[in-house]
Amino acid sequence: MNCEEYREATAANPAFEGGASHAAVCSECRAYQREMLALNAKIAKAMQLDVPELKMPQLPAIETNNVTALPARSRWRNPLLFAVAATVVLAVSISLRTSEVFQSYDTLAEEVLAHMDHEPAALRVTDKPVSDKRLARAVPAKLAIFDRGESLITYAQPCKINGKDVPHLVIQGEHGPVTILLMPEEKVAEATPIDGKNITGIILPVGDGSIAIVGDREEQLETLQKSVVNSVTWTT
C-alpha cells in the first residue's frame, strides 16, 4: 500500500486499520490519519442535532386477527418461476398501493380533509411565494385560469381527488395558511361546510365544479371566499 492508497482509505474511514505496515514506516500518513480522526470527531459532534419531543402520529387500528404465523416455506423447484411470480405480485402490489383503489370516503368534505392530512408540509407558515412557473404547473390552462392577484401563494401542487385533477394551493391568511382546492369536475349542489380538528372550511359550488377553502378556525374565510371565487375561471 502506498501513501495515496492509505490516505484514500483513511479519508473514507478514519478508523481504517488496514495498511498498518505502511503507517508504521510513514509518519506523514500517521499524521494524516490523526487529522482525519479529529475531523471525524467534529463531524460526529456537529451531526448531533437537537431532537424535538416525539409526537406520535394517530395510529390506525390494525386487524391483528389476520396476522397468523406463516406456514412452512415451500421450495420452488424452478427459481425462474419463483422470480416471475414474485415480480407479478410486486407489480400488482405497487399498482394497488399507488392507485388509491382502496381509499374511499363517504363525502367530498372527508376526502378534502384526508387530502390535507396527506400533505401536511403544504401548511407551512412562510412568506416565500411560489413562482409563476410553479403556479402554472399546478393550475394547467386546460383546467382553469387562476389570477393570483395580491394573494401570497406559498404552495401550488397538482393533486388528485376522486381520481380527478385538482390544483392544490395554499395562501397565507391572517391566522395562518389557507388551503384552496380547485375542483373543476366536482359539482356540488350547495355550499358544504368542512369541519376538522382546529380547522374549518367550506366547499363552494362554482359553475360545474367546486372550490374548497379551508383554514384555521380563527380565519375569516367569508372575506376570502369572494376573492378566491372571482380569481378562478374554469376552462374544462
Add this chain to the structure above:
Amino acid sequence: MTSSSKEGERRRRYDKLVAVFYQDMYRYAAWLCRDKAIAEDVVQEALLRAWKSLDALRDDDAAKPWLLTIVRRENARYFEKRRLETVDIDNLSASQAALLAEAPNEELDDMRAAIFELDDDYREPLVLQVLMGYSTSEIAEMMGLKQGAVLTRLHRARHKLKDSMETQ
C-alpha cells in the same frame, strides 16, 4: 391469544422500537432534507408507515436499518412531489435555518453549515457512517451503490469538509 392482547403486544413492540430509534430517525431525516419542519413531517409519515407494516419486521435486531430505510423512502416520496431548489446557505428559510441555529459554539456552527452545504450524494453516506455507525458495505446496500462508490463519496465528503473548515 385474544385479538386485544395481540393488539396490545403489537403496540408495546412498536412503542419500544420508536423509543429506541426515534432520535436516529429524526436526525437522519433532518440531515437528508436539511429542514426542521420537513424532517418532522417525514418522521411522522415514517412512524405511521412503520406502524402499518410492523408485522413485516421479523427480527427486532434489524429494526434500525428497517426504520431508516422507511425514513429514506418517505423523504424521497416527499421530494418526488416537490422538487426543491438547491439550498443556498445565505438564503435559508426559517425552518432550514432552525437546524443550524442550534449549534452551541462557532466551530460547531461552521461544521454544521459545511455539512449542510454538501451535496446529497456526499452528505447521506457520511451521515450513515458517522452518525448511524454503518459500514461502507451496509451503506452501499442501503443506497443501492457499489462499495467503491461509497468509499469515493466518503473520501470526497471529508475532503470537502476539511477544505471548507480551513477556508472559514
